[in-house]
Amino acid sequence: MHLSEFESIVGKENLNYFPNTKLVYSSDASMYKGNPLVVLWPETIEQIQKIVMIAKKNFLDITTRGGGTGLVGGAVPKRSIVLNMSKMNKILDFDNDSILVEAGIVLDDLNMILSQKGLYFPIIPSSHEVCTIGGMISCNASGKRAVKYGSTKNYINYLEVVDGSGAVRKVNDVEKFCGTEGTVGIIVNAELKLEMLPKKISMDVFKFDRATDMSIYTPELKEKPQLLSLELLDPKTSSMLNLEERYHLIAEYENSLGEIREPEEIEKWDSLRDSAYSKIAGLGYSLIEDPEILDDEKLAVFMKYLEGLNVPFFGHVGIGILHPCFKQGTDLADFFKTVESLGGSVTGEHGIGLAKKKYTPKIMRDKLLLYKKSFDPSNILNRGKII
Ligand SMILES: Cc1cc2nc3c(=O)[nH]c(=O)nc-3n(C[C@H](O)[C@H](O)[C@H](O)COP(=O)(O)OP(=O)(O)OC[C@H]3O[C@@H](n4cnc5c(N)ncnc54)[C@H](O)[C@@H]3O)c2cc1C
Structure with missing residues (x-):
């Protein structure tokens, strides 16, 4: 299986096909399982180009x-070469409002370095300790501060990718590329836009008992220019996090006008909302969804529907994304139908991958197929994902 060819490209230390390694790389944080042929840790763009050329010649799939x-x-x-990007994690260039990085850099590592200059990359998924810039671009990730900054695509100047024939291409139309989940090109470098770290942060936490009560708070909060994030915990999630069993609406501001101003207290609420999913998953609700419903009134109707399902949910209500969590094996047909009947989208930020393939609208599939063909006509990049 071309192992000696791969070894001559990346070196013995950057290749592994032992059963335990294959097991570790057979999955991500979803419930899906696959089977790697081999795991490779490239260190340079040239190595990736050579790997792609071998894959193309032999019609092997590459999952980045x-x-x-x-x-x-x-x-x-899916019987793929796994390209682990963790050794391509360097900072290549920097000026005061942008930075050129390799795609495998972990978000928190990047932001730790940037914080010394009073700067940060402001898109912050709750997985910030582990997720990489390449993965965020590929999923067009968003996160808690999306109400102010939007999603990853808003903070990319340009990308460098290796396409399905092994050529390096500069991508300026980042809007089109973001969200293609490794099916169009392997991102090697990205120039990112940066923001100043907020000088002051404060918070308010509003508690209430009925889904419909949220409308007392959200319209006014959303109008505040210094709103950084607006996050919701439902009563079940709150109780799992050892809070009162009520709705908690957490508003974060870039000023000191909120009632919570002590850094320790802010940190406490921040880590509570970050840890919501791991806590819920640990209690058996390990299937997380990410519907997006932009209309506030419809969102309240949807929350009532979720109350009826008796499942925990939380999310970024500032941008209309909720995360209802279910037990594995739950039939979600009625759930997805309800999202669609309320004019919502079944995925707001996690992407499509394998899980939402059957919900990809035909028009989107056709567009992506055309785009993929222009980068990867031989279909060797993350075959079978999204389309
Ligand atoms: C606890 C938890 C909390 C989360 N919270 C959020 C949240 O708040 N907001 C949010 O949007 N998401 C969230 N997520 C989902 C996930 O963290 C994001 O989608 C993240 O962007 C994935 O990054 P990653 O580096 O882990 O990518 P991976 O999981 O490794 O890969 C994701 C996709 O990107 C592709 N890919 C990865 N690197 C590259 C590359 N260099 N070139 C081409 N394709 C590549 C992969 O092939 C795959 O299709 C959460 C996940 C967990 C487990």
């Missing part, structure tokens, strides 16, 4: 892997 935190099976190999 960042932090493996994806929730839809995008990094799950």
